[in-house]
Amino acid sequence: MLNFFRRRDFVVRLMLGGFLVLICVAMVMFLIPSGGTNDTTTPIYQQTVATVNGVAITGGDFSAELTRVEGGQSVPPSVLPMLGQQVLQTLVERQMLTDEAQTLGFSPSTSDIVTAARQQVPALYPDGKYVGDQQAAQMMAQMQMTLPEFEAQLRQDLMVNRVYSLVTDPVRVSAAAVHRQFEQNNQKAVFTYVLLNPVALLSQVQVTPAALAAYYKRHQDAYNSPERRKIEVLLANEAAIAAQIPISNAAVDRYYQANIATYSHPEEVKVAHILLKYPDTNPTPVEIAATKKRAEAVLKQVQANPKDFAALAKKYSQDDATAANGGELGFIQRNQTVANFEKVAFSLPVGQISGLVQTEYGFHIIKVEAHQAAYVQPESAVHDQIVASLQRDQATDRAQNLINQAATLAQTAPLPQVAQKLGLQYFATTPLSRTDPVTGIGVNPDFANAVFSTNAGGVTPPVQVAQGFALAKVDTVVPPGPQPLAAVQDAVTTDFKQAQAQKLALSQAAALQKAASRVGLKAAAAAMHLAVKTSPALTRGGSLPDVGAISDIAATLFALKPGAVAPVTAAGGNQLVYQLVALQQPTEAEFAAQEASIEQTLLTNKRNQIFTAYTDALMQQLQKSGKINIDQAAYQRILGAAAPAGEPSAPPPQPLGLG
Numbered sequence: 001m002l003n004f005f006r007r008r009d010f011v012v013r014l015m016l017g018g019f020l021v022l023i024c025v026a027m028v029m030f031l032i033p034s035g036g037t038n039d040t041t042t043p044i045y046q047q048t049v050a051t052v053n054g055v056a057i058t059g060g061d062f063s064a065e066l067t068r069v070e071g072g073q074s075v076p077p078s079v080l081p082m083l084g085q086q087v088l089q090t091l092v093e094r095q096m097l098t099d100e101a102q103t104l105g106f107s108p109s110t111s112d113i114v115t116a117a118r119q120q121v122p123a124l125y126p127d128g129k130y131v132g133d134q135q136a137a138q139m140m141a142q143m144q145m146t147l148p149e150f151e152a153q154l155r156q157d158l159m160v161n162r163v164y165s166l167v168t169d170p171v172r173v174s175a176a177a178v179h180r181q182f183e184q185n186n187q188k189a190v191f192t193y194v195l196l197n198p199v200a201l202l203s204q205v206q207v208t209p210a211a212l213a214a215y216y217k218r219h220q221d222a223y224n225s226p227e228r229r230k231i232e233v234l235l236a237n238e239a240a241i242a243a244q245i246p247i248s249n250a251a252v253d254r255y256y257q258a259n260i261a262t263y264s265h266p267e268e269v270k271v272a273h274i275l276l277k278y279p280d281t282n283p284t285p286v287e288i289a290a291t292k293k294r295a296e297a298v299l300k301q302v303q304a305n306p307k308d309f310a311a312l313a314k315k316y317s318q319d320d321a322t323a324a325n326g327g328e329l330g331f332i333q334r335n336q337t338v339a340n341f342e343k344v345a346f347s348l349p350v351g352q353i354s355g356l357v358q359t360e361y362g363f364h365i366i367k368v369e370a371h372q373a374a375y376v377q378p379e380s381a382v383h384d385q386i387v388a389s390l391q392r393d394q395a396t397d398r399a400q401n402l403i404n405q406a407a408t409l410a411q412t413a414p415l416p417q418v419a420q421k422l423g424l425q426y427f428a429t430t431p432l433s434r435t436d437p438v439t440g441i442g443v444n445p446d447f448a449n450a451v452f453s454t455n456a457g458g459v460t461p462p463v464q465v466a467q468g469f470a471l472a473k474v475d476t477v478v479p480p481g482p483q484p485l486a487a488v489q490d491a492v493t494t495d496f497k498q499a500q501a502q503k504l505a506l507s508q509a510a511a512l513q514k515a516a517s518r519v520g521l522k523a524a525a526a527a528m529h530l531a532v533k534t535s536p537a538l539t540r541g542g543s544l545p546d547v548g549a550i551s552d553i554a555a556t557l558f559a560l561k562p563g564a565v566a567p568v569t570a571a572g573g574n575q576l577v578y579q580l581v582a583l584q585q586p587t588e589a590e591f592a593a594q595e596a597s598i599e600q601t602l603l604t605n606k607r608n609q610i611f612t613a614y615t616d617a618l619m620q621q622l623q624k625s626g627k628i629n630i631d632q633a634a635y636q637r638i639l640g641a642a643a644p645a646g647e648p649s650a651p652p653p654q655p656l657g658l659g
Helices: 008-026 059-070 080-103 110-120 133-142 147-168 175-186 198-204 209-218 238-243 249-258 285-304 306-316 339-345 379-409 415-422 445-452 485-519 521-527 551-559 588-624 632-640
Strands: 048-052 055-058 188-196 228-237 268-277 328-333 353-359 362-372 425-428 463-465 468-478 569-571 574-584 628-630
Touching: 048 059, 048 080, 048 632, 055 059, 055 080, 059 080, 059 632, 080 147, 080 588, 080 628, 080 632, 110 147, 133 147, 147 588, 175 588, 188 198, 188 485, 188 521, 188 551, 198 485, 209 485, 228 238, 228 379, 228 415, 228 445, 238 379, 238 468, 249 379, 268 285, 268 306, 268 339, 285 306, 285 353, 285 362, 339 353, 339 362, 379 415, 379 468, 415 425, 445 463, 445 468, 485 521, 485 574, 521 574, 551 569, 551 574, 588 628
Parallel strands: none
Antiparallel strands: 048 055, 048 628, 188 574, 228 425, 228 468, 268 328, 268 362, 353 362, 463 468, 569 574
């Protein structure tokens, strides 16, 4: 909601981080096992994961960066290894490029770092003055960083950017390349087309017993019954366990006091706005004056008809994220918007409309719709919520302890007895396939994998499921095997008809294309009683409701001469036959309007390609010379730890000279 005029500091930082990650993804991963020198008794956060030119990247560095990348989101276990590799390579690459900057003789000064801090996080310098280390540390905590880490990040960013500039500043794009790209972007095609949908041809497919039997014989493996297993299940249901856990009022009070910040709500205002944007991110005085004049004209209409604020926002506001919703931003808190906007929004009385408010984006007209003072929810209001939270926390530990006990007892005792002794839920199933839902658990791939990797008579390890923790004893294994046609006739019939309809659609499309090449698509389609449609003028990035994006056919389409018929093309499960009607060329006036933007895009892409190649070569050189080393064992230990044991709390703020 605030994404248009949110502070650019966070955007700049995220763009740089995203750029580095893209480089990482593009490169071949380098996690090759190498001899580790870490003592496994050393706390994980102190262990060395990698060295770059002799500089250590520690478990603490890796864990902190991984936490920032996760952004408070829960990462699926299947994704974590890939994410961890990307994070580690990002750290290695940053250090590598930092070293390269030093080799090239660049080291940012304190003044450079302060300037970067002012640009990236202007909120650190309201009214041009540094907020102080204490408040800065709080702001950095929201970005999951400490002040020293922030300074180190700024230093590395400056050094990486310097290498980027040295490598890419000489890169240029030719005027001819810009014009070619302009033509590709803006050239439009009009074409007629016929879609042959196999679904519409299903009724034309003739199904005979002989044809069905022949199809079944050719595809018999597809109709084999899967392996199935009959199991007994023990479930430590966290919800049922939690309901039995008593929580005292004293425990609730302790939790409330320890987490008072959770129940503290900052001051908020609900606002709507109209934004008249500058035409450029670095507007000239003339452009600022012109924008202000437009904004003043809109302000007069708002002042004359304040009840029409939403309608005027829809008509005039250039904030794409909010204009369609009448300029509504919803509730905002301090430090979420640029300084001038925030100052006015939090000072206006409810119902009032501001004059023109100038920011780096243009001129805003702000309406305050509600003002909520800061407050703290009383303990009584959140008592039940805290009780439930404490019960859940304890229930998880109890459930895990119970299922671990059950795993031991299940080796020698029947599962119903174990369930009765420990108060667990017990289920027995009919034979189930890997994808069938399990009573009490549902469909859970991790649980299914455990069941189908355990031999008959064996007990699975405990598995965490949505309901808590579970294990299973495999009673019977029913191997996969063929099924007679009679048992799967409906499925075979459906598949046969679909396959025949596809062939029929392709056959008709081929016949239509051949005829269209002689007499034109409209005449050929009329002879076959098929409907012909005509597209609007589309660029290579255009789309049609029934065809979808035309990007897959664009190269062929735009290479045709008017009147030519293209080869048959598959389009979203359909068969497409099309004929080019006309190509529309863009005008030089359009080129003049787009030239600068296209040139900048091409230049940025080309520079990024050059820098990626440079980084690849540098990485390979350092790997070959043994100056980049990865301790695979340490990496795996740290990646496998949800939170490194013994990791120290964040150090207190240290003066950084940012003021």
